Amino acid sequence: MKGKVCLITGSSTGIGFETALALARKGATVLTVARNSEKVKQAVEDLIEESGNENIDGFDIDLSSQKYIRKRAGEIVKKYPVIDVLVNNAGTWYSRLTYTEDNIEMQFAVNHLAYFLFTQELLPSLVRSDDPRIINVASNSHFHGKMHFNDINLTKKYHGLRAYAQSKLANVLFTYEFERRKTISKLSVYCVQPGLVKTNIGLKHTVSFHGLAWKIRRLSGVTPAEGAETSIYLASSEEVRGISGKYWDKMKIKKSSKGSMMKEDAARLWLLSERLCDIDDYFEIIADETE
Numbered sequence: 001m002k003g004k005v006c007l008i009t010g011s012s013t014g015i016g017f018e019t020a021l022a023l024a025r026k027g028a029t030v031l032t033v034a035r036n037s038e039k040v041k042q043a044v045e046d047l048i049e050e051s052g053n054e055n056i057d058g059f060d061i062d063l064s065s066q067k068y069i070r071k072r073a074g075e076i077v078k079k080y081p082v083i084d085v086l087v088n089n090a091g092t093w094y095s096r097l098t099y100t101e102d103n104i105e106m107q108f109a110v111n112h113l114a115y116f117l118f119t120q121e122l123l124p125s126l127v128r129s130d131d132p133r134i135i136n137v138a139s140n141s142h143f144h145g146k147m148h149f150n151d152i153n154l155t156k157k158y159h160g161l162r163a164y165a166q167s168k169l170a171n172v173l174f175t176y177e178f179e180r181r182k183t184i185s186k187l188s189v190y191c192v193q194p195g196l197v198k199t200n201i202g203l204k205h206t207v208s209f210h211g212l213a214w215k216i217r218r219l220s221g222v223t224p225a226e227g228a229e230t231s232i233y234l235a236s237s238e239e240v241r242g243i244s245g246k247y248w249d250k251m252k253i254k255k256s257s258k259g260s261m262m263k264e265d266a267a268r269l270w271l272l273s274e275r276l277c278d279i280d281d282y283f284e285i286i287a288d289e290t291e
């Protein structure tokens with residue numbers, strides 16, 4: 001991976017940190033993105049120390065804020081005119097209905113809309129790579145998901161699990177619709193499910209009962225390093241070059257849910273996401289680029 005630039009969101013901890021570490025060990029320049037500036041600084045130090053690779057940079061971005069995403073993505077594109085791999089990995093779980101500053105339900109905003117908007121903002125750097133790869137970290141939870149288009153914030157029937165499953169279904173629908181709509185064929189997009197992984201995702205914004213349930217559930221999970229394996233494989237393997245628009249599990253293509261195959265829902269989600277992010281034409285940003 002020497003000479004490649006890989007950006008991993010949510011890489012201050014958990015699956016994202018392990019993905020960043022493995023890619024740093026393979027020699028890539030790694031850009032680590034997370035919400036909190038102190039945690040980003042710490043992650044950069046740890047990645048350098050544990051990988052022996054000095055080419056690590058960090059950016060604090062609150063991915064729940066569209067203003068922040070646009071501002072920081074602009075800085076990243078200027079500093080890194082070529083980005084080879086984007087891993088949309090940052091994710092969150094909220095027990096209670098919580099709104100972002102853009103007035104959007106938190107899990108839908110961070111787990112889906114941030115993937116959608118951040119990817120678009122980074123397209124100018126991605127298309128300058130000869131093998132650009134976008135990896136969306138989803139979850140098998142999407143099998144239980146349903147798109148609540150008439151109440152996307154789930155104001156009437158909020159439950160953390162329902163909001164999480166909807167956001168993870170959105171990851172898969174986004175991946176497939178991106179593949180159908182992309183204007184540059186070399187852009188490859190992959191969707192990955194890491195399995196049940198022992199991280200703290202279910203302890204951060206949860207009521208005590210949900211926190212306890214997550215502590216018990218994750219006992220049967222794999223380590224974050226194991227959970228990162230498929231993301232690392234998709235970011236670095238020559239075998240998967242150009243195999244775009246698929247759902248991956250344990251380094252193999254897997255069939256995703258029936259709901260994720262609904263083309264009408266994918267198109268509807270795309271238009272809704274454009275509207276919520278105030279985007280007229282998603283690929284306009286790279287309209288001047290040719291193959």
Ligand SMILES: NC(=O)c1ccc[n+]([C@@H]2O[C@H](COP(=O)([O-])OP(=O)(O)OC[C@H]3O[C@@H](n4cnc5c(N)ncnc54)[C@H](OP(=O)(O)O)[C@@H]3O)[C@@H](O)[C@H]2O)c1
Binds near residue numbers: 061110137198
């Ligand atoms: N753990 C599992 O069993 C499992 C299973 C299937 C899928 N996944 C998916 O795997 C991905 C990684 O999850 P994980 O288990 O590794 O969770 P984690 O350990 O909690 O890590 C999540 C990362 O995302 C960051 N993040 C959260 N909200 C953010 C925001 N608003 N702005 C910027 N960064 C933000 C976190 O930063 P902070 O620490 O500051 O919050 C952290 O760096 C997620 O997409 C999750 O849905 C996980």
